[in-house]
Amino acid sequence: MRRKPVSSSRAGADAGPVLPEPATPAERRAERATLALYGFFFLFWSAGLCLGLLGAQDLLLGLPLWFTVGGVFSYAAVCLLLVRVVRRYFA
Amino acid sequence: MSGVVRSVADNPALFLAVCLYLGLMLGIGLWSRRLSRGALAGTRPEGKAGRFMEEYFLAGRGMGGVTLAMSIVTTYTSASSFIGGPGVAYTLGLGWVLLAMIQVPTTFLTLGVMGRRLSAYSRRTGAVTISDFLRKRYASPTLVMLTSLFMIVFFMAVMLAQFIGGARLFEAATGLPYAVGLMLFGLTVVVYTTIGGFRAVILTDLVQGFIMLFAAVALLWGVVYAGGGLGVITEKLAAIDPGLLEPTGAGGRIPLPFLFSFWILVGLGVLGLPQDAQKCMAYRDDNSMRKGMIVGTVVIGFILLCTHLSGALGRAVIPDLPAGDLIIPTLTLRLLPPFLAGLFLAGVLSAIMSTVSSMLIISSATLLRDLYVEWRLDGDESRADPRFIRISSIGITAVLGLAVFGLALRPPDLLVWINLFAFGGLEAVFLWPVVLGLYWRKANAAGAIASVCVGVVCFMGFTPVPENVLALLPQWLAAAVAAVDNPLRLIPLYGTHPIVPSLLAAGAAFYFGNRLQRTRPVEPPVTR
Numbered sequence: 001m002r003r004k005p006v007s008s009s010r011a012g013a014d015a016g017p018v019l020p021e022p023a024t025p026a027e028r029r030a031e032r033a034t035l036a037l038y039g040f041f042f043l044f045w046s047a048g049l050c051l052g053l054l055g056a057q058d059l060l061l062g063l064p065l066w067f068t069v070g071g072v073f074s075y076a077a078v079c080l081l082l083v084r085v086v087r088r089y090f091a
Numbered sequence: 092m093s094g095v096v097r098s099v100a101d102n103p104a105l106f107l108a109v110c111l112y113l114g115l116m117l118g119i120g121l122w123s124r125r126l127s128r129g130a131l132a133g134t135r136p137e138g139k140a141g142r143f144m145e146e147y148f149l150a151g152r153g154m155g156g157v158t159l160a161m162s163i164v165t166t167y168t169s170a171s172s173f174i175g176g177p178g179v180a181y182t183l184g185l186g187w188v189l190l191a192m193i194q195v196p197t198t199f200l201t202l203g204v205m206g207r208r209l210s211a212y213s214r215r216t217g218a219v220t221i222s223d224f225l226r227k228r229y230a231s232p233t234l235v236m237l238t239s240l241f242m243i244v245f246f247m248a249v250m251l252a253q254f255i256g257g258a259r260l261f262e263a264a265t266g267l268p269y270a271v272g273l274m275l276f277g278l279t280v281v282v283y284t285t286i287g288g289f290r291a292v293i294l295t296d297l298v299q300g301f302i303m304l305f306a307a308v309a310l311l312w313g314v315v316y317a318g319g320g321l322g323v324i325t326e327k328l329a330a331i332d333p334g335l336l337e338p339t340g341a342g343g344r345i346p347l348p349f350l351f352s353f354w355i356l357v358g359l360g361v362l363g364l365p366q367d368a369q370k371c372m373a374y375r376d377d378n379s380m381r382k383g384m385i386v387g388t389v390v391i392g393f394i395l396l397c398t399h400l401s402g403a404l405g406r407a408v409i410p411d412l413p414a415g416d417l418i419i420p421t422l423t424l425r426l427l428p429p430f431l432a433g434l435f436l437a438g439v440l441s442a443i444m445s446t447v448s449s450m451l452i453i454s455s456a457t458l459l460r461d462l463y464v465e466w467r468l469d470g471d472e473s474r475a476d477p478r479f480i481r482i483s484s485i486g487i488t489a490v491l492g493l494a495v496f497g498l499a500l501r502p503p504d505l506l507v508w509i510n511l512f513a514f515g516g517l518e519a520v521f522l523w524p525v526v527l528g529l530y531w532r533k534a535n536a537a538g539a540i541a542s543v544c545v546g547v548v549c550f551m552g553f554t555p556v557p558e559n560v561l562a563l564l565p566q567w568l569a570a571a572v573a574a575v576d577n578p579l580r581l582i583p584l585y586g587t588h589p590i591v592p593s594l595l596a597a598g599a600a601f602y603f604g605n606r607l608q609r610t611r612p613v614e615p616p617v618t619r
Contacts, residue, residue, distance in 0.1 A: 016230050017230040018227045018230075020211075020212050020529050021211065021212075023208065027208075033203075034200065042354065059322055063185070063321055063325060067336075070338075075195050075396060082199055090377065
């Protein structure tokens with residue numbers, strides 16, 4: 001009995017591993033921008049932590065300065081920058 | 092957590108709000124089923140089985156931007172975001188809130204780094220699950236079997252922890268017995284996931300995301316109002332314990348190496364979580380991804396900030412709770428009007444149910460695709476009987492859900508351990524095979540298998556196993572765990588979380604394992 005032709009996905013598995021297509025330069029730039037934004041958030045967050053370790057306990061918006069910088073401002077900053085990054089690199 | 096409310100009679104409005112919410116979720120499940128049937132109408136018989144699986148497990152790859160964002164957010168946030176995390180913030184102070192904020196980039200990192208590549212690859216090869224992706228990328232049945240096995244085991248553990256956490260919260264808030272709470276919300280999630288498939292999962296995620304957002308804001312507003320404003324609350328916290336306002340926590344209980352380890356555990360490590368990667372396969376187009384990145388990041392950060400800050404600041408409002416986990420249910424019932432408290436409870440249940448429903452549908456897809464279609468039908472889904480595939484999809488989802496439900500009826504007292512262990516375990520298994528599979532064209536099956544084995548063994552070895560867990564295991568298994576555990580325990584971790592050395596070891600194993608295999612991958616012209 002003749003077997004039905006296998007599905008395209010199975011054909012790929014039979015032939016061996018299917019490699020991902022190489023990313024375009026624009027895609028690479030978008031991925032690098034994402035990682036750079038992640039690095040920026042890490043630095044902003046770490047700045048808050050360092051302020052805390054140095055004893056920056058003055059109140060800002062009713063919370064200790066170190067927390068307002070590391071926990072609140074870093075979040076706000078990363079959200080604002082994300083909008084720019086997405087518009088510029090993921091268009 | 093018992094004793095917050097004595098009975099439903101104390102709070103009929105709260106109970107009513109929760110019942111309305113559960114009814115809404117069931118309604119969405121039924122509506123999704125109708126939508127799915129409409130989407131499948133007119134499909135030719137020979138393509139019906141494959142089309143059904145794509146619809147049931149990926150909602151026809153049609154997820155829009157806001158839906159995608161809410162789906163990632165609600166799957167990622169769970170009982171620990173609303174109960175456990177704020178509970179620790181209550182005990183340790185603002186340091187834990189800062190630590191929780193590390194999770195802000197989760198959505199944009201997952202979508203921005205892996206989204207396009209994983210989406211393009213899965214569309215090109217027809218991959219429906221993350222195991223499907225690994226099969227096509229590495230062409231290794233051993234790897235697929237290993238990863239599927241670990242995924243189902245770890246998912247069951249996470250689902251079990253979520254079920255138990257949800258039922259206990261229900262018990263505490265309504266005064267109803269644990270089993271009744273479990274029955275009401277546990278069966279609701281199993282039923283709507285089973286009948287509506289992935290479409291029900293994402294539509295309920297969307298509604299649940301908005302409820303969670305509303306609940307988090309209402310609670311923080313209530314805490315700040317009851318405490319007399321942020322400045323007053325901060326002064327009260329300083330009077331209770333100045334350590335509550337330090338980044339290293341009360342009593343210095345958040346050491347710096349542990350703090351930075353979380354950049355791996357809940358930061359870069361989330362790239363390996365299969366439940367998030369699955370969402371990358373299901374979005375409609377680039378525009379959806381762009382919206383998803385922005386909305387998801389804003390919402391997840393906002394929810395985490397509100398809930399954790401409520402826990403930390405709640406110490407000034409209710410300073411004498413016997414356990415941190417009680418803070419959110421207690422604040423809810425004391426500060427919010429009953430109906431609003433019921434909606435908040437619905438928000439927490441949403442976080443739990445959305446996590447469970449996503450994992451349930453992925454586990455079911457893995458069993459059907461990887462065990463049945465690949466092994467029994469040689470991967471040729473056109474040979475499958477569409478009726479059998481439809482009944483199996485629904486049946487497997489129901490059986491898995493009911494199995495977890497059954498286990499949760501007799502809950503072990505190991506909730507936090509189970510949850511964290513499963514979360515780290517998933518990262519140890521999937522991070523390198525998924526990320527390197529997408530980014531490193533030389534990555535091969537030997538490297539991936541070595542990475543999975545070394546990652547799991549190291550993570551299990553480095554994670555201290557509680558005595559009560561060992562007592563539950565059969566003797567031979569306890570001896571095997573001890574045999575792995577004891578030598579690895581001699582390696583100093585310098586205060587880091589076990590996931591850090593485990594991922595480093597798994598990455599090294601991938602590299603060296605990769606060098607053992609010399610086969611040349613090919614690129615067949617695959618179109619779909």
